[in-house]
Amino acid sequence: MAPIAEVEGRRVALSHLEKVLYPAAGFTKAEVLHYYATVAGVLLPHLRDRAVSFLRYPDGPDGQVFFARNVPPGTPEWVTTAEVPRLEGSSRTVVVQDLPSLMWAANLVAEFHTHQWRVGAPEEADRIVFDLDPGPPATVVQCCEVALWLRERLAVDGIEAYAKTSGSKGLHVLAAVRGASPERTSEYAKELAVEAERAMPRLVLHRMTRSLRPGKVFVDRSQNAARKTTAAPYTLRARAEPLVSAPVTWEEVEGCRSPGQLVFRAEDLAPRVREFGDLLGPLLDAERAGRLP
Structure with a gap:
């Protein structure tokens, strides 16, 4: 029993x-x-x-x-x-x-x-997400560089960005949005991914071309599509170790010099939550959601 x-x-x-x-x-x-x-x-x-x-x-x-x-x-x-x-x-x-x-x-x-929308309103996205996926030998350190660029670029449009580890190799950049369909957030995310590649051609890819992946960060924006989903904050991942998709501060992103600095296991989360509370809490505040241009 x-x-x-x-x-x-x-x-x-x-x-x-x-x-x-x-x-x-x-x-x-x-x-x-x-x-x-x-x-x-x-x-x-x-x-x-x-x-x-x-x-x-x-x-x-x-x-x-x-x-x-x-x-x-x-x-x-x-x-x-x-x-x-x-x-x-x-x-x-x-x-x-x-x-x-x-x-x-x-x-x-x-x-x-x-999903990036709530039940009852699948036609309205309330989140935008960028999944930064490093192609070895690139690591989360390179993802952090791209995340900082995205943060600044989103800020230009009045959108406040937050970051979490994917719980695997990469980083997720998220923001709360309003008044946009999943189609529109997908288009906007693609525009920014293309812009990021133009700004950092040696570092960023906006297409998942396998042969071009080594040493670069793929800015995957596909998870903004209405039917797609993204690993939730704080979820454990199916990896060799009990790794967590953990919210991180922008100071931690800026200070990341080695991949191990942004690896969080289940036992790391209780002390982090005591110290920081929910670093992604602002995503839940509708007043702080940005509007896409």
């Missing part, structure tokens, strides 16, 4: 707590659940009212890894779900609104990925 936890009055079944999910770190499923319970206060606001896609890795990153976009079988009736438009019709997806739903979802062992 799976142990049942009582979470804010809901009964949540938790399974295989002793299973080691990250063998390189000896990090167990119980520790995954503990991590999500610890960061719930900063994570939940970024999940609320957003359809969630789960990148599941129930046996760890070395096992089967697969995307689950529809409501999984056995989802408790108290977990919020929403109808989401797809290329072909629509489908019902999970919306993680509260702590019991978060703990139920964490028990599935999954990365959390969200």
Whole structure:
């Protein structure tokens, strides 16, 4: 029998707590659940009212890894779900609104990925995102250079940018926007990616041409498309170690001289949240959202 936890009055079944999910770190499923319970206060606001896609890795990153976009079988009736438009019709997806739903979802062992729009208004983007992906030997250090350029360029248009690690090799630059469709944010993101390549031709690529990737940073803006999702802030990633997509300060981005400086594991996040609170909190403030030119 799976142990049942009582979470804010809901009964949540938790399974295989002793299973080691990250063998390189000896990090167990119980520790995954503990991590999500610890960061719930900063994570939940970024999940609320957003359809969630789960990148599941129930046996760890070395096992089967697969995307689950529809409501999984056995989802408790108290977990919020929403109808989401797809290329072909629509489908019902999970919306993680509260702590019991978060703990139920964490028990599935999954990365959390969200769209740049809220359920109920899929035609209106409220986020813009740039996924900076380094082609070796480039690293997150080069991504930081590109992120600083994007930050300044967005500021010219009155848009305030924030950064987080991808939890893998790169960096995400995000901003809150309003009054724009996903099509428009995608166009605007492409304009800036092209501009960045023009400004820094030795460093930046705006197209994913594999042969040109080595040593350059690919500015991937595809995640602004209405049907695409991006790893949510604070999600664990399916990597060898329990790495987190962690918000970072611009001082940390400016000061990054080696890749290890911007690697954050599950255990690093509680002290960071105590020190900084939610560095991406301003993304949730509609008053601070910028308008695209």
